Amino acid sequence: MKNFLSAVRNYYNEIYKALIFITATVLIVYMLPKEAKFSYEYSLGRPWKYETLIADEDFPVLKSKDVLQKEKEELKKQVKPYFVYNKELTRHLLKNGLQMFDSLWVRQYGFENELDYVKSRAFFKKTLKRIYKKGLVDDVDAGVKVKNEDVVYFVKDKTATEKFFGDLYHFSDLTNVVKSFVNRDLKNNYDFLYQALTKVLRPNVFYDKKKTDAELQTMQKDISPFYDVVQQGQLIISKGEVVDQNKYRILESMRKNFEKKSGKSYTMIILGQVILVAIPLFAFMLFLVYFRLEYFMENKNIILYLSLITLMVFVSRLAVNINPVYLYIVPLVINVLVIRAFYDTRLALMVHLTTVLLVSYFVPNSFRFLFLQVITGIITIISIVTLYKRSQFFITALYIFLSYSVMYIAMVLITNGDFSMVEPVNFMYFAFNAAMVLFAYPLIYVIEKLFGMITDISLLEYADTNNELIRDLSKKAPGTFQHSVQVANLAEEAIREIGGNPLLVRAGAMYHDIGKGFNPVYFTENQPGSYNPHDDLSFEESARIIIDHVLMGVELARKNKIPEQIIDFIRTHHGTKRVEYFYRMSLKENAAEDIDKEEFTYKGPIPYSRETCVLMMADAVEAASRSIKEPDDRKISNLVDAIIKSQMDEGQYDNSNITLRDINTVKKLFKKRLMSIYHVRIAYPD
16 A cells, blocks of 8 residues: 555656546547447538448438428418307307497487387397307407418317308408498498497407417327338449438438437447547647647646647537537637647647547538638638737637638538528628637636736736836836846847747846845946945845845735746746855955855746746846946957856756757857947957
């Protein structure tokens, strides 16, 4: 047990990476469909590239969901709506109608004109009976759009008979119905009878939605879910034959029948999917090991890569489950933007390829999907080779939309040979996809905070001289500010020559001396006139103040939430060197054994990267060059050589991935730039 724990402790980093890899594999396999993959790839309008295919069993040729839905919609037009005659309500309406007639008559005429009353009442009763017997329907609230010439079911006394809808009286046409009866049978008291009938009449025939829906469902159940049945031994398609609409339906039905049956071999399917997912992820890991080892060494990088891949697989799977066409709106290229923002274009391409390979397993028409996504991914990478401006996100979104649109049109033409088959709605999906890519910007911000990383865009913001900390430094210590600007120019140009992140170096250079803002007058570049406050201090106190600018700079940067990548430049720009001037002055007055060297030594650490190493060189060279009297090419050259040799001898570059060739390149560049700054002419031979 002890040996096991010791092995775990010794190989903790490798075990942790393996667990991240296994977790990503398990999550992706869990999201994959649990049926076997059909062996054949085919597209409508393309030749069949396999051997002649013969049916090995009977299977139905299924109708698509769209076809079934269309047939159901057609049945909705064919179904005859039910209208029910309410007999009990009719008796009630007749009784109430006569009572209301009496009330209206008395109110209008009193108790006189009895003869007219009897005739009018008889006419009123007869008219109500004739209208209610035929049926008065409220066609406005019928719930369906029915025309007069349409046949409907008229249900009376539990018996349904067919009749034209126009044979019923319609409540919406009540005015004309009443007028026809009054004009036809009685001329006297026309106005009274007209008003009475229109007030009294109410519908007694009603649309029965429940019975109509039941009839529709019965009819829809009779719809056959398939066109035909393919018999065992029947020829499905020959080699080289073009996959037309009919062949495509048969192949799709064969695929669905195969996947339905394959669900029985669940264990083997899972095993196959584990291998299928693990191999692309393992290949991606090998790419990191052989080509991006510095990224592979940090676990947070691997977590980020595999999290983005897994997230895109999940979103794609969700879209396919809802509707395969929604796959067009999944912004798979968002991974390209995110990875490029933190790393480089090659790594972004590898992440994108790994993602689309995994997604292509479960999407329909995987060849078209792969082709579309790979080309769009490449165009996206080309559009963000240099990602320095936020406006590039909008330009990239436009490129993505154009790429999807052009490739889609080309595929439709290849498949169908006709522009009429291009579906305009797909361009809306492409536009939505491109717009979704803009969410890369807030996603990048979230990742910066979660993983403690930094992008080139953020570096540009931090390096801006209008930044609060830098502006404050320029006010308190103008000499230090000018020194920082010169160091930034030197270091940025040097890192461009030997390879590295120029923006990181520039940002680091602008902040490396912010600690001097606390005691600016103790640093020579900020001292006015001939007064030097160090004259009133011991050498140890002076050295402590000089050394403390590093520690105070780190504290100030952290207080203002400056990223650790920039703070590293503050910590390392003096490494573990001594404050040489005050150390030597102390040696003059004391014996070497009486001096505590720690009091004159920076706490470090030493530079750990090309960028921090180059900054150390630029800082020392630029500061020392200010002390040269009457500078010329020889003095500048000797100064640069001496400073960098001294730093090398002290082991300040030991942890940096910088070569002697790089160092020599940097020295040449520094000499050239310093001579330009001090307007030194190159010495010509006699």
